[in-house]
Amino acid sequence: MIRDIHAMFLVTGIMASGKSTVAQLLAERFEKSVHLRGDHFRKMIVNDRKEVQPDAEADQMEQLLLRYRLTAQAADTYYSAGFTVVMQDVVVGRVLSDFLSLLEDRPLYVIVLCPGEEEVASREAARSKKGYGVWTVSALNGVLHGETPRVGLWLDSTGLTPEETVDAILERVWEEGIVRTQDFGD
Numbered sequence: 049m050i051r052d053i054h055a056m057f058l059v060t061g062i063m064a065s066g067k068s069t070v071a072q073l074l075a076e077r078f079e080k081s082v083h084l085r086g087d088h089f090r091k092m093i094v095n096d097r098k099e100v101q102p103d104a105e106a107d108q109m110e111q112l113l114l115r116y117r118l119t120a121q122a123a124d125t126y127y128s129a130g131f132t133v134v135m136q137d138v139v140v141g142r143v144l145s146d147f148l149s150l151l152e153d154r155p156l157y158v159i160v161l162c163p164g165e166e167e168v169a170s171r172e173a174a175r176s177k178k179g180y181g182v183w184t185v186s187a188l189n190g191v192l193h194g195e196t197p198r199v200g201l202w203l204d205s206t207g208l209t210p211e212e213t214v215d216a217i218l219e220r221v222w223e224e225g226i227v228r229t230q231d232f233g234d
Contacts, residue, residue, distance in 0.1 A: 050218075051079045053132055056123055056154055057221075058147070058200075060139040061161035062188040064172040069210045070161060071136035074217060078132040086119040086137030113146060120150035127154055140188070141195040148199075148232040157225035158200025159217055165189050167206045201225035 059071040068085065075083040090097065090111070098108040116139065123133045139147045148156070163171075168185050201224040205213045217225075 049079050050077050053078055054130065055157060056127055056133040056151065057135065057157045057159060058139065059134060059136045059159045059161065062140060062168060062192050063138060064168045064175065065161040065163055066205055066210060066213060067136045067161060070213050071134045073210055073214045075134040077214065077218065080130060081132040081134060082126045084119055084122055084133060084135045086115055086135060089115040089118045112143065116147045117150055124152045141191045144196055145232050148227060148229050151229045153228065153230045156227050156229055157221045158227045159221060159225055160200055160202045161205050162192060162202055163204060163206040199227050
């Protein structure tokens with residue numbers, strides 16, 4: 049258990065990259081912590097939910113940014129109450145800058161999980177929930193590597209267990225993962 053850490057972490061990557069599992073295990077390493085799953089805000093929309101498509105229209109992007117705004121507000125609220133906050137969501141491409149600009153300026157560490165495409169496809173096939181429909185692993189991975197700002201710790205977790213991934217994060221994040229949110233503001 050890690051004591052005396054009061055910070056926020058964003059664990060991101062493409063679907064089936066291990067975000068949920070790793071974020072939960074990371075949060076469990078801190079004495080007073082919260083795991084915020086951004087996708088829960090998407091699932092709360094009962095009627096007229098817009099799923100983000102590869103060529104997203106304005107209303108799809110508006111709902112995605114609403115989800116990010118709600119996550120950021122919840123994270124800031126928990127942080128203000130003394131919690132170490134581990135946020136987790138698919139925040140890839142240019143919207144990573146948008147997401148980071150929504151957060152108050154606090155100690156923030158960004159972790160981008162980027163296992164290889166074959167590993168992601170294997171993980172997707174093995175899990176009960178399915179994230180890929182109109183998106184393909186290759187297309188979303190292309191957005192990750194081609195359009196996402198290179199901020200924070202980028203970790204290829206191919207072949208690592210979730211526990212080994214968290215160990216690798218905790219070894220490297222303090223120097224490689226720190227991000228200043230004020231650099232992403234207006």
